[in-house]
Structures are given as structure tokens and as C-alpha cells.
Amino acid sequence: MPISPRRATLIEVAKMAGASKTSVSRFFGTERDKLSAELQQRIGESAKSLGYRPNQMARGLKGGGSRLLGMLVADIRNPFSVAVMHGVELACRDYGYALIVCNTDNDPALEQQHLATLATYQVEGLIINAVGQPGQALQALMESGVPLVLLDRDISRLNAEVIGLDNALAIDMALAHLSRQGYRSILYVSETPERASARQERLQRFGEQAEAMGLGNQTLILSHSELPSCETALAMYVEQQADSPCAVLCGNGTTLLTMAKCFKRLNLSMGPVGLMGIDELEWCELLTPGITTLAQPTDGIGRDSVACLISQLARNKPSPPYQNRHAPRLIIRGSTAP
Amino acid sequence: MPISPRRATLIEVAKMAGASKTSVSRFFGTERDKLSAELQQRIGESAKSLGYRPNQMARGLKGGGSRLLGMLVADIRNPFSVAVMHGVELACRDYGYALIVCNTDNDPALEQQHLATLATYQVEGLIINAVGQPGQALQALMESGVPLVLLDRDISRLNAEVIGLDNALAIDMALAHLSRQGYRSILYVSETPERASARQERLQRFGEQAEAMGLGNQTLILSHSELPSCETALAMYVEQQADSPCAVLCGNGTTLLTMAKCFKRLNLSMGPVGLMGIDELEWCELLTPGITTLAQPTDGIGRDSVACLISQLARNKPSPPYQNRHAPRLIIRGSTAP
DNA sequence: CTGAAAGCGCTTACAG
DNA sequence: CTGAAAGCGCTTACAG
Structure with missing residues (x-):
């Protein structure tokens, strides 16, 4: 003892x-x-x-501020979220803040609970990768004047800054690339767009832009990523297009993984049937012949989320510049060479 | 305004x-x-x-305790670390603690800095995936009586609890499986073991156990995972073993990824040359014919780290049980079918 | 069962 | 340039 x-x-x-x-x-x-x-x-x-x-607790109690930022992540096991978190961390260090991270595991109830906890710790700002709708916890927080930034997902009726990928640009880049490679018809695969504005934006832009470019276009929504039914859907799609070269464009890393599995099960070879995804994952270059992706600038998104918070905190002082919409980077590999 | x-x-x-x-x-x-x-x-x-x-800050100031736990992660972009963090989060929620996460990006200096910051927030306990040697920051923390658990990596001259995989068991299970499949000679691939006790334990057990089982054994240490030199080393190894079936056993996810890339570049087919790894990653089942792995019970490791902290905090009250060494789960796929 | 008072470790007007 | 004093929002003996 x-x-x-x-x-x-x-x-x-x-x-x-x-x-x-x-x-x-x-x-x-x-x-x-x-x-x-x-x-x-x-x-x-x-x-x-x-x-x-x-003692930072004591400092925070008086006028010093807690020097604490909170981050709410919808799914901590999603590599994209972690990559952004890495950027957030970097920026926190620069500005002298510590970070409390809460994972909501895509559960709106848990989100509410975590929000309340974060308030309890007097966080000075909040980065939220939202899963649910505002809810009272968030309302209370906003009303008490805590700066907020929404990550990747917008929340209607909450006028906070949203920081993330330039979704329209991403879709445009993807379609331009696929079209350039000679694919005439594209299947867009998305998770259910209800709660995630980024998914909605991508989905909608896909429809508009593919139409505008004169490309054939269809959409597949994965609800529970049940492999067998995806497989069937993919097989049917490819068969339909028998005459013209077609490709599959996946809206994020999760759907890309699912579709890559389907390709494998169906013994489809990537390239002849194109495959492309938003989000760069470590296995994309590993899988023969390599999967073409649009990499998100995750560090930048994370850093700018913090910069945005700091600006709101600074009020009048000179504050760091930041960007709301970030451009992706195209990484071309064999999966989009017919 | x-x-x-x-x-x-x-x-x-x-x-x-x-x-x-x-x-x-x-x-x-x-x-x-x-x-x-x-x-x-x-x-x-x-x-x-x-x-x-x-207000939790005010509570913490008096006798209430901060209800804050700190976690130091060596590399936040490592899926294993994140998976453990998920378990830690779950347990924190159960016990009513919040979690401050700091990523050291494998930089001992940064580790020191973060440790000092954590102290400043009066964390009640600390989960450390260490990168450096103790250092004064950690010493000070220990001396001030903050409970500590070491994750995956031991630190000599620090008598804190270590929680993680049962490394000897993992190696034994791997070798038993490979031997059962008929491989007679094994190449063990590890990152530099200097600073990570888990790596050391696996490496050493590999030598002993392979010897005891009468298996040919060699070791490859990846320092900066420079692909070309790994490739050469692998090619040479395989050539040497021309006569008898051989396999590659990777000490963690990073080395497995590197070696999978080498297999691809050398056009070696997995199975005829065995490939197996510790750590289960999402792409392991995707890569034809599937890579055999030992999955770590990451949630369990995370939860038990918190349980261990809570026990130390509780002193006399009844406290949760926990385990220091966790058994892996063998997932058999095509890469170890000669 | 209930409360008045002291104090946790700091910061911030206010004075000098 | 420096300090005495009040107070941040709580908890915890101590008394009743």
C-alpha cells in the first residue's frame, strides 16, 4: 500500500x-x-x-475553460472515422486541447447519452459524426453556446457547420474516370441514405450526373449488407448489361468490401466489369488487379474540423482558416481498365 | 450573437x-x-x-474523482488498437467513466507529452499501449498512485499489470495448425521486437517451439517494411525450401499485409506456400483463397483492461474479475492448405 | 433525515 | 510589476 x-x-x-x-x-x-x-x-x-x-479540472472550474474537445463517432471501427480522428488529434495537440472520444456504435440512444456526458465535462467544442436526429441533448448543448461541427453527416434543422468530402465533386470525378475508361453503364451502391447526408448527396448527384453524361445508371441500396442478395443483384445487373461495358461504383468503404466479396463469389473479374470505390483502404492495392478509389483527405478533414471549432471559440481574435468541402484524390488501378 | x-x-x-x-x-x-x-x-x-x-469538473475537484480514464495508443490507425479501444469504450460506459484517448504515433517524445497532459486532467486510471521506456512522466504518475495497465506491450522495470494476447499459446496454436497441414519449415516474420514485449515473446516462443516440434525455422525482421527487400528475402527463403513444404507465419497485421503484397509481386500462390497471420483483418477472407489467421479477442482485451483498472480503484470493494492473457481464435482458410 | 460551513486548486477583477 | 480576496460548482466531515 x-x-x-x-x-x-x-x-x-x-x-x-x-x-x-x-x-x-x-x-x-x-x-x-x-x-x-x-x-x-x-x-x-x-x-x-x-x-x-x-490541475486542469480546477482551471476549468474558474474562467480558464476546460481545454477539452469532444468527438462523437458513429462507428469507431470504420477506418474512415479513425483516419479523421487522427487528424483531429493532430490539430488538438497543436491548439493545446485534449480530446474525449465517444463511440455511439450507430445507436441514437447511446448518442444522446454520450452527448450528456460530454456536457458534464464542460467540453469547449464538439465534433459530431451524427447518427440520430438532434434530440434534446444536442439542442441543450447548442443553446448553451458550445461550438459544433458536423462531420460528414449533416443534420437538418441544426445550423452548424458541416465538414467533409465534396460529395458532388467526388461523384463527378468518379463518373468522369469511368466514362473515360469506356464504361457506358454504372451501378451505384450505397448504404441506406436516410440518416447520412453524405450518402444522400452522393446518391442524388450520381443520378443527375450519370444522366447528364448519358451513362446508363442504376442504384443498389444495401440495408444489412446481406451477401447473398447483393450477389444476386449484382449478377442480374451484369447480365442485363451484356452488350455494353459496365462498372460498379461504391459509395464508401463498407459497400466496396461487400461488392468485392460479391465479385469474388460470382467469379467476376474486375476490369472487364469495372469496380471503383470512395474511400481508400489498405487492401485496395492488394486485391488483384488493384481497386481504383477516391481517397478522402482524412487528416485534412479532421484538422479543419478542429480549426472550425477554434474559430468559433476565438470570436474576434485571428483564427485559423479552414475548408468545409474537401476534394478527393483519384487513385487509378486495374479494376477500372476494361 | x-x-x-x-x-x-x-x-x-x-x-x-x-x-x-x-x-x-x-x-x-x-x-x-x-x-x-x-x-x-x-x-x-x-x-x-x-x-x-x-458539473464533473467541479466534482472531480473535491473528493468525487474525475471519472475520467486515459488511454494511450501507439498507433491509432492500427485496426487492432482500434478494436481494443472499442472494448475499452464499452467497459467505460458500463462503469460510468469517460475516456480521453491520446495517440502517440509511435513517438516516445509525444508519449511523454500526452502522459503529462493526462495527469493534468486527473485521470483516475491509465491504459497504456507503450512505445517508449517509462520516462519521468510515467514514473510520476505511478508514484502519485494512478492505477495503470499495460496493453499488449510490457515495460521492463515497471511493475504494472499487462493485458493482452497469450502470446505463447498463439504461437503454439499456429505451429500446431501449420504442422498438421503438412508444412515442414516455417518462416516467422516480425517487426523489430526491441520496444514491444509481445513481439519478443512471440519471436522467442516461435524459435523454441518450432525447434521442439522438429520444424525448420527461420526469422525475418521487418524494420521499415521496405517491400523490395522483403520480396527478395521471401524469394530466397522459398527457393531454399524447394524440397519440403514451407509456410510464412506473420506476427501481426502489418507484417501480414506486407507479406501478402510480396506473395502477389512474386506471383507465389498461397497454400502451396503457406501463409498465416496473427490478427484478423477484414480483407483476410477476401484475398483468394482466404488467409488463415488467429483472431485476437479485442473486445475482451479492452474490457478486461478497464476491469483491471476498476479493481485497483476499488481496493476493498468487490471488483470485477479479469484475465491477463487472452486466447486467440483460429480461423482456417485456404492459405494454409498445401 | 437534513443542513451550515469549510475547502478542493485554480483564476480574475480590484488595488496598490 | 505584485498580491489579497472573492468565487468557480461541487463534496464531505461535522452537528443536529
């Missing part, structure tokens, strides 16, 4: 340095330069020898 | 309910049942109508 030596406190540092609490507080706050060189020296040394670091 | 209505405070609830601060505090703490039914009712109603939730 170790006698745990408590962490040193501001008072102890003040005592040791022969200074006031106020001065020590200034030393660790934003007013260090208002202290004489000599005082700074004394405080610095005392603090060091005591291993002192300000 | 919205006038942000501050969140309600304990005092306001007390005032509205015509009760004392103490009673309101008790209502939201562990002594609610010491309050008369009538008082409970009044406080409950007032709190509800004010939308009151206790």
Missing part, C-alpha cells in the same frame, strides 16, 4: 518561491511576461523542483 | 427545491436513499425542469 504523494499544488509552489498564488497562476497562464524576470525565475525553479503542473 | 444561457447549477436547484446544497449533492451522488421520499421528489423535479446535470 504505497503512500501516494499527492501532486504538488499551486500554493506549494507559491510558498516555495516566496510569491503569491496570483503570480504563480500568471506564470502558467497567459500573463507570464507581466512578471519580472527574477520572479519568473524563482517560480520556474520551484515549480520544476516540485514537478508542478496546473 | 446568442446570449448563451449558462447551464443550471446545484445552487439553483437547491433554491428551487427549497433544499440545501448538501441534499442536492446527495441526490446526485451515492447517498440518494438517505433522503426522504418527499425531498427526493422535490429535488428530482427541480433538477429536471432546470435541465441540471452536475
Whole structure:
């Protein structure tokens, strides 16, 4: 049973340095330069020898702010979400914030609960990859003035900034590429678009743009990604197009994985039947002959989410620039060479 | 410029309910049942109508504890780490803790920095997937009595609990399977084992056990996973074994990905040359003919890490059981069918 | 069962 | 440039 030596406190540092609490507080706050060189020296040394670091909980309680940001992720096991989180982390570090991450596992109830918890910790800003509709927890948070950014998914009737991929551009780039490669007819595969605005935007743009380009177009919605029925749908589609070269465009990583499995089961070879996806995953280059993708700039999306929060927090001070819609990067591989 | 209505405070609830601060505090703490039914009712109603939730920062400042756990991840983009984090999250929710996650990107300096930050937030416990050696930040934390669990990687001269895969068992299971399938000679591929005890344990057990089973055995250490040199090494190995069936066993997901790429570049077919990995990844079943793996029980590892922390926190109260070494699950696919 | 009071470790007007 | 004092929103002995 170790006698745990408590962490040193501001008072102890003040005592040791022969200074006031106020001065020590200034030393660790934003007013260090208002202290004489000599005082700074004394405080610095005392603090060091005591291993002192300000208690952030106490700081947050008074006017200091919690220096805490919250992030709500719909599915933490989705590589895209994690990649964005990586960018968020990087930016937090730069701005001196710590990050509380909550995974909602796509459960709206859990989302509400986590939101309440986050409020409890007095987070100064919130990055939300929403799964449900606003709900009272979020309303309360907004009303209490906490800055918000919506990641990838918009929420109707909530006027917060949305940061993510430029969905229209992504679809346009994909269709341009597929058309250039000679595919005349495209099947777009999406997860159920109800709750995710990004999915809706992509789906809608696909219809419009394919039409505008004179490409054949159909849509397949995966509800529970039940493999057998996907397989059937894919087989039927390909058969229908027997005469002209066709391709499958997947709206995200999950659908791409599902469709890649279907290709395999049906023994379809990629290329002759095109396959392309939004989101770059580690196995895309591994699968013969390589899958063409649109990579999202995940670090950038993450960083800009934080930058957006910081701007809202800054109010009048000069604040970092950020972008709402990010352009994808086309990675061409064998799966779109007929 | 919205006038942000501050969140309600304990005092306001007390005032509205015509009760004392103490009673309101008790209502939201562990002594609610010491309050008369009538008082409970009044406080409950007032709190509800004010939308009151206790400020966790203030609670933590007094004796309440921060109800915050910290997790340090060496590489957040590693699917294994994320999967474990998922388990940690689940358990945190059960025990009523929130989680601050810090990614060290395999940088010991960053690790130190994050550790200091975590201390600043008064985390009550720490789950560490270490990259560096202890360092003063960790020492200080330990000495101040913060419970610690080491994830997957041990740190010499730190007597904290280590939770992770049963590495010896994993290697034994892998070798037993490969031997059963008829492979007579195995190449074990590992990342540099210096800083990661799990890698060391697997590597060492591999040598011992393969020897004991009378299997040919060699080792390949990937330092920067430079593809061309791996490719050469693999080609040479396979050539040497021309006479007897041989297999490649990968120590983790990263090395498995690298080796799968080498197989592809060399046009080696999996099965005739065996391929197997520790860690189950989404593409393992996708790659023809499917890669045999040992899946780690990541949720369990995550949950037990938290359980271990809780036990240390509980001291005398009954605390949850947990396991230090977890058994993997063998998933047999075509890559180990000669 | 209930409450008045002290105090957790800080910051921030306010004075000098 | 420096400090004494009040107070952030809670919890916890201590008393009744």
C-alpha cells in the first residue's frame, strides 16, 4: 500500500518561491511576461523542483475553460472515422486541447447519452459524426453556446457547420474516370441514405450526373449488407448489361468490401466489369488487379474540423482558416481498365 | 450573437427545491436513499425542469474523482488498437467513466507529452499501449498512485499489470495448425521486437517451439517494411525450401499485409506456400483463397483492461474479475492448405 | 433525515 | 510589476 504523494499544488509552489498564488497562476497562464524576470525565475525553479503542473479540472472550474474537445463517432471501427480522428488529434495537440472520444456504435440512444456526458465535462467544442436526429441533448448543448461541427453527416434543422468530402465533386470525378475508361453503364451502391447526408448527396448527384453524361445508371441500396442478395443483384445487373461495358461504383468503404466479396463469389473479374470505390483502404492495392478509389483527405478533414471549432471559440481574435468541402484524390488501378 | 444561457447549477436547484446544497449533492451522488421520499421528489423535479446535470469538473475537484480514464495508443490507425479501444469504450460506459484517448504515433517524445497532459486532467486510471521506456512522466504518475495497465506491450522495470494476447499459446496454436497441414519449415516474420514485449515473446516462443516440434525455422525482421527487400528475402527463403513444404507465419497485421503484397509481386500462390497471420483483418477472407489467421479477442482485451483498472480503484470493494492473457481464435482458410 | 460551513486548486477583477 | 480576496460548482466531515 504505497503512500501516494499527492501532486504538488499551486500554493506549494507559491510558498516555495516566496510569491503569491496570483503570480504563480500568471506564470502558467497567459500573463507570464507581466512578471519580472527574477520572479519568473524563482517560480520556474520551484515549480520544476516540485514537478508542478496546473490541475486542469480546477482551471476549468474558474474562467480558464476546460481545454477539452469532444468527438462523437458513429462507428469507431470504420477506418474512415479513425483516419479523421487522427487528424483531429493532430490539430488538438497543436491548439493545446485534449480530446474525449465517444463511440455511439450507430445507436441514437447511446448518442444522446454520450452527448450528456460530454456536457458534464464542460467540453469547449464538439465534433459530431451524427447518427440520430438532434434530440434534446444536442439542442441543450447548442443553446448553451458550445461550438459544433458536423462531420460528414449533416443534420437538418441544426445550423452548424458541416465538414467533409465534396460529395458532388467526388461523384463527378468518379463518373468522369469511368466514362473515360469506356464504361457506358454504372451501378451505384450505397448504404441506406436516410440518416447520412453524405450518402444522400452522393446518391442524388450520381443520378443527375450519370444522366447528364448519358451513362446508363442504376442504384443498389444495401440495408444489412446481406451477401447473398447483393450477389444476386449484382449478377442480374451484369447480365442485363451484356452488350455494353459496365462498372460498379461504391459509395464508401463498407459497400466496396461487400461488392468485392460479391465479385469474388460470382467469379467476376474486375476490369472487364469495372469496380471503383470512395474511400481508400489498405487492401485496395492488394486485391488483384488493384481497386481504383477516391481517397478522402482524412487528416485534412479532421484538422479543419478542429480549426472550425477554434474559430468559433476565438470570436474576434485571428483564427485559423479552414475548408468545409474537401476534394478527393483519384487513385487509378486495374479494376477500372476494361 | 446568442446570449448563451449558462447551464443550471446545484445552487439553483437547491433554491428551487427549497433544499440545501448538501441534499442536492446527495441526490446526485451515492447517498440518494438517505433522503426522504418527499425531498427526493422535490429535488428530482427541480433538477429536471432546470435541465441540471452536475458539473464533473467541479466534482472531480473535491473528493468525487474525475471519472475520467486515459488511454494511450501507439498507433491509432492500427485496426487492432482500434478494436481494443472499442472494448475499452464499452467497459467505460458500463462503469460510468469517460475516456480521453491520446495517440502517440509511435513517438516516445509525444508519449511523454500526452502522459503529462493526462495527469493534468486527473485521470483516475491509465491504459497504456507503450512505445517508449517509462520516462519521468510515467514514473510520476505511478508514484502519485494512478492505477495503470499495460496493453499488449510490457515495460521492463515497471511493475504494472499487462493485458493482452497469450502470446505463447498463439504461437503454439499456429505451429500446431501449420504442422498438421503438412508444412515442414516455417518462416516467422516480425517487426523489430526491441520496444514491444509481445513481439519478443512471440519471436522467442516461435524459435523454441518450432525447434521442439522438429520444424525448420527461420526469422525475418521487418524494420521499415521496405517491400523490395522483403520480396527478395521471401524469394530466397522459398527457393531454399524447394524440397519440403514451407509456410510464412506473420506476427501481426502489418507484417501480414506486407507479406501478402510480396506473395502477389512474386506471383507465389498461397497454400502451396503457406501463409498465416496473427490478427484478423477484414480483407483476410477476401484475398483468394482466404488467409488463415488467429483472431485476437479485442473486445475482451479492452474490457478486461478497464476491469483491471476498476479493481485497483476499488481496493476493498468487490471488483470485477479479469484475465491477463487472452486466447486467440483460429480461423482456417485456404492459405494454409498445401 | 437534513443542513451550515469549510475547502478542493485554480483564476480574475480590484488595488496598490 | 505584485498580491489579497472573492468565487468557480461541487463534496464531505461535522452537528443536529
